[in-house]
Amino acid sequence: MAEPRVIVVGAGPAGVRCAEQLVSAGLRPVLIDEGRRDGGQIYRRQPANFTRSYATLYGTEAGRAEALHTSFDRLRDKVDYRSETLAWNLAGGELHVVKDQRAARIPYDALVICSGATDRLMPVKGWHYAGTYSLGAAQIALKSQACSIGRRVVFMGTGPLLYLVASQYLKAGASIAGVLDTSRLRHQAAAMPKLLARPALLANGLKFIRALKNAGVPVLSGIEPVEISGSADDGVSGVSFRDAGGALRTIECDAVAMGYHLRPETQLADLARCAFRFDQQARQWFPEVSLEGRSSVPGVYLAGDGARILGADGAENAGRLAALSLLADHGYQVDETAAARIVGIQQKMDRFRVGLVQAFPWPQQLAAKLPDDAIVCRCESITAGELRRVVCDMGAQEANRAKAFSRVGMGRCQGRYCGQAGAEVIAHAAGVPIESVGRLRGQAPVKPLSITVREDKA
Known part of the structure; x- marks a missing residue:
């Protein structure tokens, strides 16, 4: 053989x-x-x-x-x-x-x-400012370079990785301004029977949250991101959000780590x-x-x-x-x-x-609330308004057609960070189920290559 x-x-x-x-x-x-x-x-x-x-x-x-x-x-x-x-x-x-x-x-x-x-990402107005990272990128900075992404960091999103990376930063001595979770405690309580399938892992997650709270870090559930404030010259300066009671609040920071599962x-x-x-x-x-x-x-x-x-x-x-x-x-x-x-x-x-998934749901409702001037595709600077225009004015109700008309997903990340949120924006604007929007087709090269690459001949 x-x-x-x-x-x-x-x-x-x-x-x-x-x-x-x-x-x-x-x-x-x-x-x-x-x-x-x-x-x-x-x-x-x-x-x-x-x-x-x-x-x-x-x-x-x-x-x-x-x-x-x-x-x-x-x-x-x-x-x-x-x-x-x-x-x-x-x-x-x-x-x-x-x-x-x-x-x-x-x-x-x-x-x-x-x-x-x-990382699975949901855009928020201002997330294109320097100082906004994915949770995975924040973790890479800590593991590979032993450094924090900022002097005062806000962690925002939902899911286990949110608390894991925040706790790793806490253990490394970084200054954490807050941990903001879009999921609600009732979601987590309803999912408890399934989460008990792996009690040790559940216990670890609760331990991370307890350590953050014991260190005096604000840990808030049920929040709704509103805006990452800042400027093109100076980068991130703060995060605005609505708390579980609907009150508008702001936390000053110079870096944000975002992520909604993987x-x-x-x-x-x-x-x-x-x-x-x-x-x-x-x-x-x-x-x-x-x-x-x-x-x-x-x-x-x-x-x-x-x-x-x-x-x-x-x-x-x-x-x-x-x-x-x-x-x-x-x-x-x-x-x-x-x-x-x-x-x-x-x-x-x-x-x-x-x-x-039940405890920390993907906040698809946030895509519908994105203001028209919020950037969805950071690589190509495509706003939510531009994406809605190609849906409503040009009839692009499918992901690859919207990509062809607007360039959303055509940049360096090839839709890795904007594709799924962009599909949610398209689905809401078109009034169709998200699955009918489809997915961005994979194309070679799967990541950008330099024009200096030469092929070895056999």
Whole structure:
């Protein structure tokens, strides 16, 4: 039996565990990592000359982070690891990559996409001012550079990441001006039966909130963002919002970290022609994938937050399952009992995921309230008013048609940060269900490339 050529894209929790499972079966996969070092976003390694402890850097996740890093260190010589390498396209059974301005094509028999996720963002007037970051970007600054994004930071949005990053900043000694959550306590109470599916994780979240409050940080629920104030010259100066009682309030700050859960990085899955499904609860599109990691396209497997957002430990399990499916599909003997056990764990985690969506809902109603002069697409400076105009005056009720008429989603981020909120604006302006607006189609390159890139010829 010829050994299949396997590529794993991503060296976060899903990618590392996938590669580990493949190596244990005697394979030597190619492991593509856009980052400088393994770990992904959640377990991002600090620079080699930094000496902070795991407990300081990762808090309650220190044990898992260290275990993943240790596993990768053991794997390093058993995989073809390619760091700082961008997977930017795939076609004809080849993955297109670029590193150090040199492009190459890698043929594969099986492809496992562990592309992870990025912040899901809802625009607010003024969010284009310097000093406004996503929660993930704020976390990168802390982990990679040991610095705060500002002298006085407001954290705004909803979901577990909001409290995790705020607590990490608190532990690092940063000044936190406030934590503003758009979800209401009644949402969280109603979701409690589902959240109890993972009591330890629930306890950790409550612990983060308690630590913030004990430190005197204002932690407010049920808020409605109104505006991030500031100027083009000086950046952010404050945040205005309505509290749960409807009163207008302002907090002075010089930086804002925003985020509303996560959105999967699905561009490579899209280019692989994987089928997608609309999740009514989360109000976003996900690739169709079985719990075992098989996509709708033979030979393409999906794992981690890029397919189903279950958290870091869920991503590790998904990586293992995708590897086991790949091995079984190529005639290798696998432990079916172990696979079934992991599937059972994933089903339990999925119940918790549904609870999180219920407890911290995506605030789609805010899209309807965006003033016309609020910028939706920061890359192209497209306002909510411009987007509504192409809907009402030009009949653009579908995401890609609105993109063609307005340039929303055509910038550097290619719709990663404006696409889902833009779809909400379109749906409200057109008076149609959000799923009928569709999603922005993935196109190569999935991230911008320099014009100086040259392709190596075989």
